[in-house]
Amino acid sequence: MSKALLEVERRVLRLLHGHKTRTRLPEIHAHFLRHGLDQLNQVLAHFVSVCGSLHKMAYANRIFCLTHNPNIIFFNSMIKGYSLCGPFEQSLHLFSLLRSRGIRPDEYTFAPLLKACSGICDCKLGQCVHAEVIRIGFERFGSIRIGIVELYVSCERMEDARMVFDEMSYRDVVVWNLMIRGFCKMGDVDMGLCLFRKMSERSVVSWNSMISCLAKSGWDREALELFCEMRDQGFELDEVTVVIVLPVCARLGAVEVGQWIHSYSGSRGLLRDAISVGNSLVDFYCKCGNLEVARSLFNEMPCKNVVSWNAMISGLALNGEGEVGVKLFEEMINKGMSPNDATFVGVLACCAHAGLVEKGRELFASMSEKHQIQPKLEHYGCMVDLLGRSGLVREAHGLIRNMPMKPNAALWGALLGACRTHGDVEVAELSVKELINIEPWNSGNYVLLSNIYADEGRWDEVAMVRVLMKEKCVKKAPGQSVIE
Numbered sequence: 418m419s420k421a422l423l424e425v426e427r428r429v430l431r432l433l434h435g436h437k438t439r440t441r442l443p444e445i446h447a448h449f450l451r452h453g454l455d456q457l458n459q460v461l462a463h464f465v466s467v468c469g470s471l472h473k474m475a476y477a478n479r480i481f482c483l484t485h486n487p488n489i490i491f492f493n494s495m496i497k498g499y500s501l502c503g504p505f506e507q508s509l510h511l512f513s514l515l516r517s518r519g520i521r522p523d524e525y526t527f528a529p530l531l532k533a534c535s536g537i538c539d540c541k542l543g544q545c546v547h548a549e550v551i552r553i554g555f556e557r558f559g560s561i562r563i564g565i566v567e568l569y570v571s572c573e574r575m576e577d578a579r580m581v582f583d584e585m586s587y588r589d590v591v592v593w594n595l596m597i598r599g600f601c602k603m604g605d606v607d608m609g610l611c612l613f614r615k616m617s618e619r620s621v622v623s624w625n626s627m628i629s630c631l632a633k634s635g636w637d638r639e640a641l642e643l644f645c646e647m648r649d650q651g652f653e654l655d656e657v658t659v660v661i662v663l664p665v666c667a668r669l670g671a672v673e674v675g676q677w678i679h680s681y682s683g684s685r686g687l688l689r690d691a692i693s694v695g696n697s698l699v700d701f702y703c704k705c706g707n708l709e710v711a712r713s714l715f716n717e718m719p720c721k722n723v724v725s726w727n728a729m730i731s732g733l734a735l736n737g738e739g740e741v742g743v744k745l746f747e748e749m750i751n752k753g754m755s756p757n758d759a760t761f762v763g764v765l766a767c768c769a770h771a772g773l774v775e776k777g778r779e780l781f782a783s784m785s786e787k788h789q790i791q792p793k794l795e796h797y798g799c800m801v802d803l804l805g806r807s808g809l810v811r812e813a814h815g816l817i818r819n820m821p822m823k824p825n826a827a828l829w830g831a832l833l834g835a836c837r838t839h840g841d842v843e844v845a846e847l848s849v850k851e852l853i854n855i856e857p858w859n860s861g862n863y864v865l866l867s868n869i870y871a872d873e874g875r876w877d878e879v880a881m882v883r884v885l886m887k888e889k890c891v892k893k894a895p896g897q898s899v900i901e
Contacts, residue, residue, distance in 0.1 A: 442468070442476065458487060462494040469498025474507075489515070493525045500529035500536065508533035509542065524558045531564030540572035559585075563592050570599035590620045597623070601630030610639075625657045632665050640665050641674065654681060656691040663697040667704035675701050689719065696724045703732025723757055731763035739771025746780075758790050765799035769806055777803045798828055805835025814844050826855045833865065845869050860891050 446464070461484060468477035481487060481495055492515045499507040512530055515522065527550050534543035547565055550556050556565075562585055569578035582588065582596055593616050601609040613619075613627045624647040631640035644662045648654070659678055666675035679698055682688040688695055695718045702711035715721075715729045726749045733742035746764040749756065756764075761784055768777035781800055784790045797820055804813035813832055817824050829851045836845035849866040856862055863886045870878040886892070 442471070442473065446480070458484075458491045461487070462490045465491065465494040465498055469494070469501050472502040474498050474502055478507075489520050489523055489526070492520065493523070493529070496526060496533070497529035500533040503536065505533040505536035522553070524555050524561065527555055528558075528560040528564040531561070531568050535564075535568045535571035538572050540568070540574060543568040543572065559587065559589070563589075563595070566592050566595050570595050570602075573599075573603060575599050575603055575605075590616070590618055590623055594620075594623055594626050598626050598630065601627075601634065604634070606630060606634045606636060619652075621652055621655055621658065624652060625655070625661060628658070628665075629661045632661060637665050637669050641669060641671055645674070653685070654678070654687070656687055656694055659687060659691075659694050660697045663701040667701045670705070672705050675705065692718070692720055692722055692725065696722075696728050699725065700728040700732065703728065703735060706736060708732065708736050708738065721754075723754060723760065726754060727757075727759045727763055730760065730767065734763055734766035734770055737770055739767040739769070739773065742767030743771070743773060743776060756788060756790070758784075758793060758796070761790065761792075762795045762799060765796060765803065769799055769803040772807055774803060774807050774809070794822060794825060794828065797824070798831060801828055801831045801835075805832060805838075808835075808839045810835050810839055810841045810844050814847070824851070826852055829855070842869060842873060857889055858891065860886070863891060 442464075461480060464480065465477040468474060477495065477498055481491070484491065487495075492511060496508045496511050499505060499511070508530055512522070512526070515526075527546065530546055531543060534540075534546055543565075547568070550561055550565070555561055562581060565581050566578050569575070569581065578596065578599055582592065585592065593612065597609045597612050600606070600612065609627065609630055613623065616623060624643070628640050628643050628647070631637075631643060641662070644658070644665070647658075659682055663675055663678060666672070666678070675698075679688075679701075682694050682698070688698070695714060699711050699715050699718075702708070702714065711729065711732055715725065718725060726745070730742045730745050730749075733739070733745065743764060746756070746760070746767070749760070761780065764780055765777055768774070768780065777800065781792065781796065784792055784796065797816065800816055801813045804810070804816065810832070813835060817828055817832060829848045833845055833848040833852065836842070836848060846866070846869055849862055849869065852859070852862040853866070863882055867879050867882040870876070870882065
């Protein structure tokens with residue numbers, strides 16, 4: 418290659434890895450076409466790698482199809498690109514094409530190929546790739562072993578993952594994190610925590626993963642204790658840490674810890690730079706009943722998304738400020754923000770708490786008519802709650818009966834609560850019978866039906882319920898009390 422072409426190649430590579438690449442891909446492509454570099458595998462491989470990082474694999478594929486003799490470096494770049502942004506099946510198709518052309522894969526081929534298998538959770542295909550790795554003798558490479566562990570973790574084959582993990586002479590923090598997440602995902606939180614304790618070196622990602630696993634498994638106290646341990650060991654919180662821990666603080670009522678996180682986020686610029694941190698703090702203060710601080714934070718946010726508005730509207734509903742929540746929803750619409758289904762759960766809850774029946778009906782109708790959002794079970798639940806609280810039990814019953822989806826126990830339970838409050842025995846009886854059909858094992862439903870009949874003096878029906886419980890082997894749960 419001449420000096421002039423070498424200089425053009427260097428210039429193309431500099432352009433490809435510059436900060437304006439996203440908007441200049443066609444320009445860079447034209448540049449190396451003009452200088453006859455369109456069949457140079459090294460340049461093409463770099464171009465494809467950048468396309469993959471920008472999720473522009475359709476563009477990369479057009480270039481690949483026009484290349485006469487792609488080599489292993491070019492194939493690897495294509496396989497990796499599809500393994501990052503999909504469709505994952507394309508990585509496997511390219512591997513088959515590579516083999517059909519007699520090109521020998523190298524150590525850089527298999528890690529992205531295994532990642533693609535993980536992406537589609539195809540364990541059988543992944544095992545075939547694993548077998549090929551062993552046949553060629555590439556299992557000693559760390560990145561490939563990590564890929565094999567990730568494959569088995571993704572496919573929930575933790576015994577296989579553990580076998581590969583135990584055979585690794587060197588385990589970096591990435592593979593430890595994979596194993597911990599895998600065991601926690603399978604519900605074995607104890608094993609996940611045991612592995613976490615065995616780690617000689619941890620990253621912020623390790624702490625975040627373990628705290629998140631504990632929180633998702635309902636181990637809130639342990640999650641908060643681990644967070645405090647992380648903080649005491651001098652690890653810096655990132656955006657993910659804050660978003661994971663604040664809901665835990667809200668559920669446990671750990672206001673002081675949440676306030677410390679607020680102060681920390683402000684001092685480290687997280688509150689300014691990460692919109693999710695502001696959203697989480699608004700949600701935290703709303704759930705702790707401090708609407709004043711929540712509203713102040715919300716108003717001061719430099720940028721708001723739909724999650725920000727949802728958090729504030731739902732928070733107002735939670736704290737009995739329904740009318741204020743509806744006004745905030747209207748302000749959101751006036752500012753041109755498009756609501757989503759979670760927005761309507763919040764604003765309909767506002768209507769329910771404020772007794773705004775007509776407004777609730779109007780908003781419920783607008784979901785499909787104005788915003789092209791089809792109501793889900795949660796929205797019907799809000800409407801049943803709204804109508805039930807206002808004594809419109811028959812209308813709520815009609816709404817449930819005419820739903821396009823099957824009502825669940827929560828909906829019938831909400832209707833039953835309204836019936837008992839407003840004394841509608843007929844609809845209450847229908848509600849309990851539906852609950853018994855949905856939850857035949859729940860003794861509480863039979864007791865409710867028995868109580869309804871007893872209140873009406875219908876003793877034959879009370880006896881019939883007891884016979885029914887006996888036939889279905891349902892026993893009344895004993896009463897319990899607790900002092901914490």
